[in-house]
Amino acid sequence: MTSETPGTQVAVATNAAEARTQPPERAGQSSVPVEAARAYTLLILIDEKPGAVDRVVGLLRRRRANMQSLTISHSEQAEVTRITAVTTDSDVAVGQLVEQLRKVIDVREVSNLSSGQIVERALALIQVNSDQQHASEIIGLARQHGAYIADIAATSITLEATGSTAQVETLVNLLQPFGIRAVARTGSVALPRGTEESEA
Amino acid sequence: MQVAVPMTQTTGAKQTTQANRSPEDEEARELSGSQILCEALMREGVELLYGYPGGAIMPFYDALTSYPALRHVLVRHEQAASHAADGYARASGKVGVCVATSGPGATNLVTGLATAFMDSTPIVAITGQVAWSLIGRDGFQETDILGITQPITKHNFLVERVEDLADIVHEAFRLAQGGRPGPVLIDVPKDIQFAKTLYRPRASVNSFEHYRSTRKPEIAAETISSAVELIAQAQRPLILAGHGVVLSQAYEELQAFAEKSGVPVVTTLLGLSAIPETHPLVIGMPGMHGPAHVNNAISSSDLLIAVGMRFDDRVTGKVAEFAPHAQIIHIDIDPSEMHKVKRAAVPIVADAKDALAALTGAIAQSDHAAWLQEIRGWESAANERGKVLHNEVLPDPTAILDAIRKETKGEAIIVSDVGQHQMWTARFYTWTRPNSHITSGGLGTMGFALPAAMGIKMGMPQETVWVVAGDGGIQMNIQELATLKQQGVAVKVAIMNNGYLGMVRQWQEFFHNHNYSETPMTGPDYVKLADAYGLKGMRITRREDVEKAVHEAMETEGTVIIDFVIEATSNVYPMVPAGAAISNMIQKENEKYFKIRDG
Numbered sequence: 086m087t088s089e090t091p092g093t094q095v096a097v098a099t100n101a102a103e104a105r106t107q108p109p110e111r112a113g114q115s116s117v118p119v120e121a122a123r124a125y126t127l128l129i130l131i132d133e134k135p136g137a138v139d140r141v142v143g144l145l146r147r148r149r150a151n152m153q154s155l156t157i158s159h160s161e162q163a164e165v166t167r168i169t170a171v172t173t174d175s176d177v178a179v180g181q182l183v184e185q186l187r188k189v190i191d192v193r194e195v196s197n198l199s200s201g202q203i204v205e206r207a208l209a210l211i212q213v214n215s216d217q218q219h220a221s222e223i224i225g226l227a228r229q230h231g232a233y234i235a236d237i238a239a240t241s242i243t244l245e246a247t248g249s250t251a252q253v254e255t256l257v258n259l260l261q262p263f264g265i266r267a268v269a270r271t272g273s274v275a276l277p278r279g280t281e282e283s284e285a
Numbered sequence: 286m287q288v289a290v291p292m293t294q295t296t297g298a299k300q301t302t303q304a305n306r307s308p309e310d311e312e313a314r315e316l317s318g319s320q321i322l323c324e325a326l327m328r329e330g331v332e333l334l335y336g337y338p339g340g341a342i343m344p345f346y347d348a349l350t351s352y353p354a355l356r357h358v359l360v361r362h363e364q365a366a367s368h369a370a371d372g373y374a375r376a377s378g379k380v381g382v383c384v385a386t387s388g389p390g391a392t393n394l395v396t397g398l399a400t401a402f403m404d405s406t407p408i409v410a411i412t413g414q415v416a417w418s419l420i421g422r423d424g425f426q427e428t429d430i431l432g433i434t435q436p437i438t439k440h441n442f443l444v445e446r447v448e449d450l451a452d453i454v455h456e457a458f459r460l461a462q463g464g465r466p467g468p469v470l471i472d473v474p475k476d477i478q479f480a481k482t483l484y485r486p487r488a489s490v491n492s493f494e495h496y497r498s499t500r501k502p503e504i505a506a507e508t509i510s511s512a513v514e515l516i517a518q519a520q521r522p523l524i525l526a527g528h529g530v531v532l533s534q535a536y537e538e539l540q541a542f543a544e545k546s547g548v549p550v551v552t553t554l555l556g557l558s559a560i561p562e563t564h565p566l567v568i569g570m571p572g573m574h575g576p577a578h579v580n581n582a583i584s585s586s587d588l589l590i591a592v593g594m595r596f597d598d599r600v601t602g603k604v605a606e607f608a609p610h611a612q613i614i615h616i617d618i619d620p621s622e623m624h625k626v627k628r629a630a631v632p633i634v635a636d637a638k639d640a641l642a643a644l645t646g647a648i649a650q651s652d653h654a655a656w657l658q659e660i661r662g663w664e665s666a667a668n669e670r671g672k673v674l675h676n677e678v679l680p681d682p683t684a685i686l687d688a689i690r691k692e693t694k695g696e697a698i699i700v701s702d703v704g705q706h707q708m709w710t711a712r713f714y715t716w717t718r719p720n721s722h723i724t725s726g727g728l729g730t731m732g733f734a735l736p737a738a739m740g741i742k743m744g745m746p747q748e749t750v751w752v753v754a755g756d757g758g759i760q761m762n763i764q765e766l767a768t769l770k771q772q773g774v775a776v777k778v779a780i781m782n783n784g785y786l787g788m789v790r791q792w793q794e795f796f797h798n799h800n801y802s803e804t805p806m807t808g809p810d811y812v813k814l815a816d817a818y819g820l821k822g823m824r825i826t827r828r829e830d831v832e833k834a835v836h837e838a839m840e841t842e843g844t845v846i847i848d849f850v851i852e853a854t855s856n857v858y859p860m861v862p863a864g865a866a867i868s869n870m871i872q873k874e875n876e877k878y879f880k881i882r883d884g
Contacts, residue, residue, distance in 0.1 A: 136431060143435050177624050184621035190440040
């Protein structure tokens with residue numbers, strides 16, 4: 086691999102990566118130690134009404150949720166919006182958050198799932214420096230990780246990667262040495278894993 | 286104009302007829318949004334509204350004159366409208382209603398909504414909004430009141446179609462009262478108030494049936510049996526009764542539970558008067574200004590049965606050291622209160638009334654006489670009642686409270702404002718009548734007492750209502766004297782006037798090296814002030830005149846203000862510094878206290 090990497094971009098990326106691994110300042114409840122914090126995925130179904138998203142986001146802010154990502158989109162039902170929120174906190178604090186969310190009138194359903202219980206995917210568009218010398222290497226890396234080539238220009242390649250947050254993270258890290266120009270990432274979307282029971 | 290309508294006319298024949306009409310009898314009529322608003326309020330049994338007109342709410346005020354059964358009280362500041370609605374709700378148990386115009390009218394309601402939200406009282410606020418075509422364009426007197434009140438209401442509505450208006454009003458009332466009560470706001474654009482539609486009255490609307498906070502939770506049977514087990518094992522149990530007991534009117538259930546279990550009862554600030562303080566099991570108020578024996582009892586307790594209280598930081602002090610030996614049974618209607626501050630061994634999500642009745646049915650008759658005696662022993666060791674004043678001549682806060690209690694035979698509703706007088710009132714008045722103590726507990730809103738007392742008196746005209754306020758707080762909504770005069774409403778006002786923002790001054794003395802930054806304050810001549818409003822005022826500077834003045838106030842018709850000049854620098858003892866453990870009390874004057882950061 087090449088060592089021709091623009092320093093500043095790497096530095097920024099490294100800081101961001103560091104920031105992500107920093108432990109949270111608090112675990113949400115005064116009697117719960119910081120070490121008790123871990124990531125939870127909240128699946129929140131809300132009425133598709135003006136201001137409904139605002140109520141949920143406002144509550145997450147007010148109750149000091151340690152938000153890692155927030156994805157808002159339509160759901161399988163008409164007039165229902167699905168919010169996927171990933172938060173890092175203690176079990177007790179997340180339990181609190183769930184109960185608070187359930188008090189919001191426009192919220193229909195909240196489930197709090199740990200990583201074992203869900204199928205989780207995120208998407209990233211990664212624009213990386215490229216020239217003739219490195220293009221095939223980048224494309225190879227992309228193929229290995231199941232990423233698509235979204236765009237090729239003379240000096241850059243834009244990759245489209247989907248996978249778990251960790252998988253996307255891995256690819257971003259592997260591309261760092263080429264010089265990442267920009268990364269646009271979605272937060273996670275998640276669904277509970279299927280069960281043997283048939284849907285009612 | 287509605288000037289000085291006698292109180293007895295509020296439940297007129299017209300309203301009764303309206304309420305009894307069945308929806309089937311009613312023909313659909315074309316009505317304007319404003320008329321529909323009035324119709325829906327009538328249907329909800331509203332008899333009193335507190336409000337202030339203005340541009341964006343004018344169509345509603347226009348319609349209002351055709352609905353004389355809806356008695357509107359013109360306040361002198363919208364903040365007072367929200368506090369009056371709150372007071373009305375707290376005393377009557379019904380939903381309080383306040384009305385304001387858009388922009389500044391609506392924002393003036395905010396403090397009252399936040400007060401009601403913190404103390405879980407049901408009010409519905411109706412605000413005018415600029416016309417739809419202007420929303421989002423910075424129209425005159427436009428403000429995003431939905432955005433502003435989102436964190437301090439249970440829910441709020443912006444009415445988009447006149448067809449939805451009636452249902453929204455009914456939904457708002459269900460939401461305000463259901464589950465854990467709270468304020469709800471309805472924002473009605475001016476063009477919606479004008480718009481006409483076919484109005485079909487509906488008997489009941491609840492489109493939030495999926496929303497569990499409007500329902501009474503079912504008690505999980507296993508939680509009761511776990512609680513019974515803990516109660517049976519406990520050697521040093523305590524009941525902590527909070528505002529939830531008052532809100533669910535579980536007075537008898539609380540007493541029955543305490544008597545059968547033999548467990549001593551602690552009442553939080555908003556739990557005061559939930560059970561008579563003369564009852565041998567009642568030991569007093571906990572927390573920052575609670576007496577030593579109560580805080581000691583909590584510190585040595587092995588089981589707290591918390592009923593409708595939320596472990597506020599003024600109760601717990603330093604959480605990690607609060608009740609260090611106790612397991613907790615936590616009864617609350619709101620599941621989000623469980624484990625919020627203290628981990629509960631047995632969380633019981635239920636209405637206080639239901640849970641207490643279920644527990645009383647399930648426990649064995651018991652008694653904790655030795656434990657109670659131990660607590661009483663601590664009590665006699667530290668009787669703070671005499672510590673309030675040192676000056677022999679000036680009126681003493683305890684003397685004022687004693688005089689009010691004696692004169693009203695303990696039957697009055699006492700509304701305190703916020704500050705030192707509030708703590709003296711909480712501590713030194715003897716609460717014997719259910720729901721006779723009303724104050725802004727959670728938000729600590731200065732200026733609450735006078736307008737709230739107006740709401741209370743108008744909701745319960747047969748009751749005697751006394752305001753106890755400081756010279757700081759009374760000046761915050763003093764303009765309502767004009768409303769009281771105009772409406773012919775009589776509340777009696779006792780000002781404990783020390784020429785300071787006393788509680789802040791006390792903190793400065795204790796924690797800020799006697800640096801009395803911006804706490805000395807002057808006030809008006811309250812006798813002249815009362816006179817200017819057409820009311821009676823008195824100024825009392827000698828302790829021996831206190832009883833006579835209180836008696837005279839009771840004998841005088843209408844609202845009376847007594848300016849009691851009290852010692853400038855008396856403190857509330859004991860005091861637990863903010864953020865300290867409740868075992869760390871400052872007990873008396875000049876006692877060594879440690880320096881602690883303001884919390």
